[in-house]
Amino acid sequence: MRTACDNRSVSWRIRPLQQLLWICTLSALACAQAVPKQSPAQPLPQDSGALGLKQMLLRLQTTARFMQTVAHPDDEDGGLLTLESRGKGASVLLLTLNRGEGGQNKIGSNLFDVLGVVRTLELTAADRYYGVEQRFTRVADFGFSKTPQETFQKWQGHDIALSDMVRVIRTFRPDVLVARFSGTDRDGHGHHQASAILTKEAFRAAADPNRFTEQTRDGLQPWQAKKLYIGNVCGFGATTCPDSDYTVKLNTGAPDAALGMSYAQFAMQGLRHQLSQGAAAWNVEPGDRFAFYKLADSTVPAATDNGGHEKDFFDGIDTSLQGLASRLGSEASKAPFLPARLVAIQKCVNEAAAATDRDPATAADALLEGLQAVRELIAQLRNSTLSSALKTDLITELQTKESQFESAANLAAGVQLEVAADVPTGKDADDAFMAVRGQSFDVLARFSTQAAAELKEVALDLPPAWQAKQMSEQKHAADSSVAVRFQVTVAKTAEYTRPYWHRNDPETDAINTIDVPQDVTLPFPAPPVRAHAMYVLAGRQGVVRAVAIVRFKASSGDTAERALAVAPAFSVMLEPGEQVIPVSNSTASTVKVAVSSNLPGTAKGTLRIEVPAGWRAEPSSLPLEFQGRGEKRESEFHLFPASLQEGRAQVRAVFESGGEAYREGYSVVTRDDLDTFYYYQPAVQRVSVVNVKAPKTLKIGYIMGAGDDIPAVLKQIGMDVTLIPSENLKNTDLSPYGTIALGIRAYDTQKDLVTNNQKLLDWVSGGGTLLVQYNTGVADFNKGKFTPYPAQLSRARVTDEDSPVEILAPQDSIFTSPNQITQKDFDGWVQERGLYFMDHWDDHFEPLLACHDPGEAAQKGGLLRAQYGKGTYIYIGYAFFRQLPAGVPGALRLFVNLLSAGH
Numbered sequence: 001m002r003t004a005c006d007n008r009s010v011s012w013r014i015r016p017l018q019q020l021l022w023i024c025t026l027s028a029l030a031c032a033q034a035v036p037k038q039s040p041a042q043p044l045p046q047d048s049g050a051l052g053l054k055q056m057l058l059r060l061q062t063t064a065r066f067m068q069t070v071a072h073p074d075d076e077d078g079g080l081l082t083l084e085s086r087g088k089g090a091s092v093l094l095l096t097l098n099r100g101e102g103g104q105n106k107i108g109s110n111l112f113d114v115l116g117v118v119r120t121l122e123l124t125a126a127d128r129y130y131g132v133e134q135r136f137t138r139v140a141d142f143g144f145s146k147t148p149q150e151t152f153q154k155w156q157g158h159d160i161a162l163s164d165m166v167r168v169i170r171t172f173r174p175d176v177l178v179a180r181f182s183g184t185d186r187d188g189h190g191h192h193q194a195s196a197i198l199t200k201e202a203f204r205a206a207a208d209p210n211r212f213t214e215q216t217r218d219g220l221q222p223w224q225a226k227k228l229y230i231g232n233v234c235g236f237g238a239t240t241c242p243d244s245d246y247t248v249k250l251n252t253g254a255p256d257a258a259l260g261m262s263y264a265q266f267a268m269q270g271l272r273h274q275l276s277q278g279a280a281a282w283n284v285e286p287g288d289r290f291a292f293y294k295l296a297d298s299t300v301p302a303a304t305d306n307g308g309h310e311k312d313f314f315d316g317i318d319t320s321l322q323g324l325a326s327r328l329g330s331e332a333s334k335a336p337f338l339p340a341r342l343v344a345i346q347k348c349v350n351e352a353a354a355a356t357d358r359d360p361a362t363a364a365d366a367l368l369e370g371l372q373a374v375r376e377l378i379a380q381l382r383n384s385t386l387s388s389a390l391k392t393d394l395i396t397e398l399q400t401k402e403s404q405f406e407s408a409a410n411l412a413a414g415v416q417l418e419v420a421a422d423v424p425t426g427k428d429a430d431d432a433f434m435a436v437r438g439q440s441f442d443v444l445a446r447f448s449t450q451a452a453a454e455l456k457e458v459a460l461d462l463p464p465a466w467q468a469k470q471m472s473e474q475k476h477a478a479d480s481s482v483a484v485r486f487q488v489t490v491a492k493t494a495e496y497t498r499p500y501w502h503r504n505d506p507e508t509d510a511i512n513t514i515d516v517p518q519d520v521t522l523p524f525p526a527p528p529v530r531a532h533a534m535y536v537l538a539g540r541q542g543v544v545r546a547v548a549i550v551r552f553k554a555s556s557g558d559t560a561e562r563a564l565a566v567a568p569a570f571s572v573m574l575e576p577g578e579q580v581i582p583v584s585n586s587t588a589s590t591v592k593v594a595v596s597s598n599l600p601g602t603a604k605g606t607l608r609i610e611v612p613a614g615w616r617a618e619p620s621s622l623p624l625e626f627q628g629r630g631e632k633r634e635s636e637f638h639l640f641p642a643s644l645q646e647g648r649a650q651v652r653a654v655f656e657s658g659g660e661a662y663r664e665g666y667s668v669v670t671r672d673d674l675d676t677f678y679y680y681q682p683a684v685q686r687v688s689v690v691n692v693k694a695p696k697t698l699k700i701g702y703i704m705g706a707g708d709d710i711p712a713v714l715k716q717i718g719m720d721v722t723l724i725p726s727e728n729l730k731n732t733d734l735s736p737y738g739t740i741a742l743g744i745r746a747y748d749t750q751k752d753l754v755t756n757n758q759k760l761l762d763w764v765s766g767g768g769t770l771l772v773q774y775n776t777g778v779a780d781f782n783k784g785k786f787t788p789y790p791a792q793l794s795r796a797r798v799t800d801e802d803s804p805v806e807i808l809a810p811q812d813s814i815f816t817s818p819n820q821i822t823q824k825d826f827d828g829w830v831q832e833r834g835l836y837f838m839d840h841w842d843d844h845f846e847p848l849l850a851c852h853d854p855g856e857a858a859q860k861g862g863l864l865r866a867q868y869g870k871g872t873y874i875y876i877g878y879a880f881f882r883q884l885p886a887g888v889p890g891a892l893r894l895f896v897n898l899l900s901a902g903h
Contacts, residue, residue: 040125040128040673040674040675041549041560041561041562041675042561044128044129046086046258046259046266047128047131048411049360049411050356050360050411051258052407052411053356053360053363053408053411053412054258054356055086055089055131055258056404056407056408056411057349057352057353057356057363057408058088058089059089059090059091059404060089060321060349060352060370060401060404060405060408061089061320061321061349061353062088062089062090062319062320062321063175063319063320063321063323063324063397063400064084064088064089064090064091064175064176064314064317064319065090065091065092065093065172065173065174065175065176066084066085066090066091066092066093066174066175066176066178066313067092067093067094067095067168067169067172067174067176067177067178067225068080068081068092068093068094068095068178068179068180069095069097069165069177069178069179069180069195069196069198069199069202070094070095070096070097070180070181070192070195071096071097071098071180071181071189071191071192071194071195072096072097072098072100072103072141072191073096073099073100073119073120073122073123073274073277074100074123074271074274074277074279075096075180075181075192075195076094076096076126076130076180077180077231077252077291078126078129078130078264078267078268078270078271079252079253079262079263079264079267079268079284079289079291080178080250080252080263080291081094081130081131081132081267082129082130082131082252082259082263082264082266082267083250083252083254083263083291084313085130085131085132086130086131086256086258086259086263086266087254087256087263088312090314090319091133091172091400092130092131092132092133093132093133093134093135093168093172093174094127094130094132094133094134094135095135095136095137095165095168095521096123096134096135096136097136097137097139097161097165097191097194097195097198098116098136098137098139098140098141098191099116099117099119099120099136099140099141100115100116100119100141100276100277101113101115101116101119101140101141101506102140102141102142102143102144102831103115103119103141103143103276103277104706104744104745104776105276105706105707106275106276106277106278106706106745106748106749107275107276107706107707108276108706108707110707111882112506112507113499113502113503113506113679114667114669114679115276116140116141117499117669117677117678117679118276118669118671118674119274119276119277120136120523120524120677121669121670121671121674121675121676121677122273122274122275122276122277122674123274123523124523124675125270125273125673125674125675126267126270126271126273126274127270128270129266129267129269129270129271130267130270133172134523135168135172135521135522135523136164136521136522136523137160137161137164137165137521138160138161138164138501138511138512138514138520139155139160139161139164139510139511139512140503140506140509140510140511140512141191142154142510142831143799143831143832144189144190144797144799144832144835145189145190145191145799146189146190146799146853147190147193148183148190148193148194148197149190150190150799150800151190151191151193151194152194154510155194155510155511156510156511158197158198158201160511161194161198162198162201162202162205163212163215164520164521165198165199165202165206166202166205166206166211166212166215167212167215167220167520167521168521169202169206169223169225170206170215170220170221170222170223171220171521173223173225173393173396174225175225175226175227175314175317175319176225176226176227176228176229176313176314176317177199177202177203177225177227177228177229178228178229178230178231178293178313179195179196179199179200179228179229179230179231179296180192180195180196180231180232181193181195181196181230181231181232182196182230182231182232182233183196183197183199183200183230184196186232186235187232192232196230196231196232199228199230200228200230200296200297203225203228203297204224204297206222206223206224206225207222207223207224207225208222209222221388221389221392221393222389223393224299225299226298226299226300226316226317227295227297227298227299227300227313227317228295228296228297228298229247229248229293229294229295229296229313230293230294230296231291231292231293231294233245233246233292233293233294234246234292238290238292239288239290241290241292243307243308243309244308245292245294246292246293246294246309247293247294247295247304247308247309247310248291248292248293248294248295248309248310248311248312248313249290249291249292249309250290250291250293250312251288251289251290251291252264252267252289252290252291253265253284253286253287253288253289253290254288255286261286262284262286262289264284264289265284265286267284268282268283268284273673273674275671278776293313295310300316300317301316302316303315303316320346321342321345321346321349321401322339322342322343322346324338324342324394324397324398325338325339325342327390327393327394328386328390331386331387331390334384334385334386335380335381335384335386337380338377338381338394341373341376341377341380342377344373345370345373345374345377345401348366348367348369348370348373349366349370351363351366352366352367352370352408352412356412360411360412361412361413361414361450361451362412363408363412364409364412364413364451364537364538364542365537365538365540367405367408367409367412368405368409368537368538368540368541368542369540370405371402371405371406371409371540371542372540372541374398374401374402374405375402377398378395378398378399378402381394381395381398382395406542406543406544406545409537409542410542410544412451413449413450413451413453413537413542414448414449414450414451415447415448415449415450415451415453415535415542415544416447416448416449416544417445417446417447417458417531417532417533417544417545417546418445418446418448418546419443419444419445419446419460419529419530419531419546419547419548419549420443420444420548420549420550420551420561421433421435421441421442421443421444421548421549421550421564422441422442422443422444422485423441423442423550425551425552425553425559426550426551426552426553427552427553428552428553428555429552429554429555429560429562429668429670429676430668431552431630432550432551432552432562432668433550433564433629434565434566434567434598435488435490435494435528435529435564435565435566435567436490436566436567436568436569436598436599437490437491437492437493437494437566437568437569438489438490438491438492439489439490439599439600440487440488440489440490441487441488441490442471442485442486442487442488443460443468443485443486443487443488443529443531443548444483444484444485444486445458445460445483445484445485445486445531445533445546446481446482446483446484447481447482447483447484447533447535447544448479448480448481448482449480449481449535451537452537452538453535453536453537453542454535454536454537455482455533455534455535456534456535456536456541457533457534458482458484458531458532458533458534459531459532459533460486460488460529460530460531460548461529461530461531461532462488462528462529463491463494463495463528464491465491465492465493465494466488466489466490466491466494466528466529467488467489467491468486468487468488468489469486469487469489470484470485470486471485471486471487472484472485473485488529490566494528494566495516495525495528495566496566496567496568496666496678496680497525497527497528497563497565497566497567497677497678498525498666498678498680499524499525499677499678499679499680500514500515500516500519500520500522500524500525501513501514501515502515502680507830507831507882507886508830524677527547527548527563527564527565528564528565528566529547529548529564530545530546530547530548531545531546531547531548532544532545532546547563547564548563548564549561549562549563549564550562550563550564550565554672555672556672558672560672562670562675562676563675563676565676565678567598567666567678568598568662568664568666569597569598569599569603569657569658569660569662570595570596570597570598570599570603570605570655570657570662571595571596571598571662571664571665571666572593572594572595572607572653572654572655572662572663572664572665572683573593573594573595573596573665573683574591574592574593574651574653574665574683574684574685575591575592575593575594576591576685576712576716577681577684577685577686578685578686578687578688578885578886578887579591579685579686579687579688579716580687580688580689580690580713580716580717580884580887580892581641581644581687581688581689581690581716581717582644582689582690582691582692582694582717582718583644583645583646583689583690583691583692584644584691584693585641585644588618588638588639588640589638589639589641590636590637590638590639591609591636591637591639591651591653591685592634592635592636592637593607593609593634593635593636593637593653593683594632594633594634594635595607595624595632595633595635595655595662596630596631596632596633597626597628597629597630597631597632598629598630599626599628599629600628600629601627601628602625602626602627602628603625603626603657603658604623604624604625604626604657605623605624605655605656605657605658606621606622606623606624606655606656606657607621607622607623607624607633607635607653607654607655607656608620608621608622608653608654608656609621609637609639609651609652609653609654610651610652610653610654611639611651612641612649612650612651614641614642614643615639615640615641615642615649615651616639616640616642617637617638617639617640617651618637618638618640619637622635624655639651641689644689645689646689646690646691646889647689648686648687648688648689648887649686649687649689650684650685650686650687651684651685651687652682652683652684652685653683653684654683662683663682663683664680664681664682664683665680665681665682665683666678666679666680666681667679667681686887687887688886688887688888688889690717690887690889690892690893691889691893692717692819692889692892692893692896693818693819693893693896694714694717694718694719694818694896695719695818695896695900695903696718696719696720697720698719698720698738698739698899698900698903699720699722699736699737699738699739700714700719700720700721700722700737700738700739700740700741700899701721701722701723701724701734701737701739701740701741702714702721702722702723702724702740702741702743703723703724703725703726703729703740703741703742703743703746703750703753704723704725704726704743704746704750705742705743705744705745705746705747705748705749705750705773705775706743706744706745706746706748706749707743707744708743708744708881708885709881709884709885710741710743710880710881710884710885710895711723712885713884713885713887713892714884714896714899717892717896719896719899722737724740726746726750726751726752726753727752729752729753729756729759729760730752730755730756730759734759734760734763734768735763737768738768738769738903739768739769739770739771739899739900739901739902739903740760740763740768740769740770740771741770741771741773741899742770742771742772742773743773743881744773744774744775744881745774745775745776745777746772746773746775747775747777747780747781747784747786748775748776748777748780748781754784754786757784757786761788761868761873763871764788764868764869764871764872764873765788765868765869765870765871766869766870766871767869767870767871767902768871768872768902769871769872769873769874769899769901769902769903770871770872770873770874771874771876771898771899772786772787772873772874772875772876773876773877773880773881774834774835774836774876774877774879775793775836776836778793778794778795778836781793787866787873787875788844788866788868788873789841789842789844789845789866789868790840790841790842791838791840791841791842791845791864791875792838792839792840792841793836793838793839794836794837794838794839794861795836796836796837796839796859796861797832797833797834797835797836797837797877798832798833798834798835798837798851798852798853798859798862799832799833799853800832800833800853800854801829801830801831801832801833802829803833803851803852803853803854804823804826804851805823805826805833805849805850805851806849806850806851806858807821807822807823807848807849808847808848808849808850808860809846809848812848813897813901814848814865814897814898814901815848815894815897816897817897817900818896818897818900819893819894819896819897821890821893821894821897824890825889825890825891825893825894826890827890828888828889828890829879829883829888829890829891830882830883830886830888831879831882832879832882833851833862833878833879834851834859834862834877834878834879835877835879836877837859837861837862837877838861838862838864838875838877839861840861841861841864844866844867844868845864845865845866845875846864846865846866847860847861847863847864848863848864848865849862849863849878861875861877862876862877862878863875863876863877863878865901871902872901872902874898874901876898878891880894880895883895
């Protein structure tokens with residue numbers, strides 16, 4: 001596990017590396033079958049060779065720009081995005097308001113901001129299939145919201161999210177703006193409704209020079225999209241829709257020869273990368289699949305037929321390359337050269353398309369001619385007297401064409417550039433090489449071509465203050481490739497490769513702080529080391545670009561690649577990242593600290609622990625020495641708290657070396673089907689001191705579901721907890737256990753639990769206590785009849801973590817033993833009260849608590865107890881999986897009481 005020293009991000013949830021690698025708990029076989037095996041570092045087959053060339057030629061034929069807005073990852077209409085991008089050649093951008101960091105994780109216990117990192121990786125993996133660019137706003141997913149009013153209250157009004165949406169519109173400059181949702185109650189989730197409400201506002205606000213004037217000062221010009229559409233007009237999955245409810249109806253189930261399947265099916269291959277959303281086994285059957293959208297606003301004349309319908313989003317909009325000349329309007333005299341130039345560029349596209357049909361390699365000449373013509377036109381426009389707004393408009397369009405011509409020419413000529421750090425292949429994802437400030441390393445750039453292209457130059461594109469020195473150049477006659485070696489020295493002020501955003505408290509903050517303003521709205525910062533190669537083919541100049549990569553062994557055993565990243569010289573991690581200490585604790589607690597070195601040679605330093613006033617640590621400090629890169633030293637400190645009272649404290653680790661103090665750590669977040677990024681957290685252990693009485697003699701078995709951290713917290717307060725693997729349940733003797741608890745979504749994810757549920761119920765009947773936490777597969781749970789008496793699971797939830805809670809039976813032992821539970825124990829809860837409450841149950845069940853969101857009826861199905869034979873069965877919808885790791889005192893006391901029920 002890696003760690004780091006830059007202290008901008010104070011997101012504090014630290015997890016073992018094997019969890020951060022997101023091992024699929026749904027079953028290795030299911031993941032292997034469901035998730036496409038395409039390497040995230042390599043282009044899809046549809047974007048390579050002849051297929052990729054035809055895709056680029058399709059894009060060169062149109063200037064159409066399409067932008068869709070959604071709330072969370074997996075909200076997107078992937079089939080529609082794929083149809084517009086891959087089927088029609090439009091430039092397409094997806095704006096997702098937040099990163100899904102407040103959602104439930106279907107494949108692990110990690111939540112909050114680290115979940116946001118992995119969902120960003122999952123979404124960008126899906127985007128490759130859709131063929132779209134990706135952007136985000138600063139607002140965070142704070143959990144399920146029932147109303148847009150609550151959503152905007154958490155997001156500090158409309159303007160923060162709206163500002164970022166406007167920024168993206170002004171930068172991308174779409175012709176058509178499409179909200180995935182309608183902005184009405186029909187959308188359900190308050191975030192969904194908010195995304196459409198904001199989109200309707202942004203359609204006009206982006207064109208208003210008096211809105212968000214700071215963006216104008218940054219050089220962004222106002223932009224008016226021509227049409228605005230809203231979605232969810234007929235309900236998701238609708239196959240029919242009343243004529244009056246939609247304007248555009250598009251068949252995303254139509255097959256595409258280049259994709260080898262329909263647009264919806266191809267999009268689903270991308271969506272299945274979103275494993276944390278439970279998408280592993282999602283599927284789309286062949287056949288028609290319609291997307292319905294309604295025109296909500298427009299600045300162009302109506303293009304509807306007599307029935308009020310359009311055939312396409314771009315009806316009434318000239319999206320031809322030559323149509324750019326019509327944008328000159330009254331300024332036509334300032335650029336009289338534009339129409340003829342555009343005709344010449346279109347001729348190059350047509351010639352390349354005709355050549356491709358005969359022999360793709362012969363298209364390169366026309367494409368390079370078109371590339372040169374576009375570059376000359378951009379320069380001519382820059383030097384013209386056109387207004388700033390019009391100049392920006394035309395150059396934005398032409399720069400897109402420039403990039404498309406570059407890519408198309410390279411595909412036609414078979415030109416490639418590979419750039420890799422010339423370092424040993426990492427043993428695993430965590431061991432891959434990381435660049436360090438002030439250090440040098442070699443980079444090998446290899447240029448190859450299938451045509452008679454002549455290499456003119458290879459150069460590295462480096463951040464400011466970095467240095468590169470060419471060491472050698474070697475030509476290989478066998479494959480006509482050229483290898484150029486560089487020595488790269490990292491600037492002493494180089495930025496670490498890390499998220500550009502953070503939240504001080506991920507459990508309460510709903511807005512991200514932006515640490516690097518120039519990166520705002522991007523999925524991640526750009527990789528630090530890039531390269532380009534200039535070549536000449538048939539007298540015309542081309543360019544090919546690449547990102548520098550490093551190699552490592554994936555968990556599958558295959559060699560994987562990821563972009564070269566910059567990391568601190570040393571990284572510091574505390575384990576556990578959180579600890580709960582009972583007030584009655586009379587012994588020392590232990591904290592483990594791991595320090596890793598990214599330096600190539602011998603390095604020394606001192607590790608020390610900073611504790612609250614009155615506490616002491618033994619030892620107070622430790623000298624550490626490293627012999628090379630990748631070495632890790634693990635140390636253990638004993639903490640002796642003083643006069644414990646309920647409250648919170650922090651313990652920090654600091655490693656000092658070479659006159660610098662390193663106070664932070666990072667984890668490598670990746671998966672074989674995903675790219676890689678890094679999650680940073682301070683070397684801090686958050687300590688919750690809780691006044692809790694916990695029975696030490698009660699033996700507890702815990703069967704993990706999708707993954708949670710409850711067992712670790714219970715062990716910290718001295719309880720006897722044993723993890724029972726679900727696959728061992730059939731042959732496990734349950735008689736030693738007094739209580740067995742099922743982790744979150746256990747029935748959803750553990751087939752062996754479903755198979756052996758009767759064994760658990762028989763054990764309860766014999767005198768055991770069984771705690772069942774929430775499941776999301778409502779239909780499967782109800783069909784399975786897992787409860788001892790009839791009860792109906794629902795999707796009912798209480799999202800307001802501060803909602804009043806009524807104790808229905810205050811004298812019941814659940815609320816008196818071993819801890820006295822009062823209304824105060826429901827203070828300080830985080831994110832939500834609970835989810836997936838029961839809505840019907842027979843008289844054997846007794847509801848113990850009631851709560852509700854504002855304006856709703858009381859929900860009593862969040863905590864139910866039934867006597868079954870000699871034992872006790874308890875259903876729990878309250879979100880203890882969030883409360884216990886957060887050290888919420890009252891929640892911990894109540895959960896201990898539930899474990900103790902019947903004993």
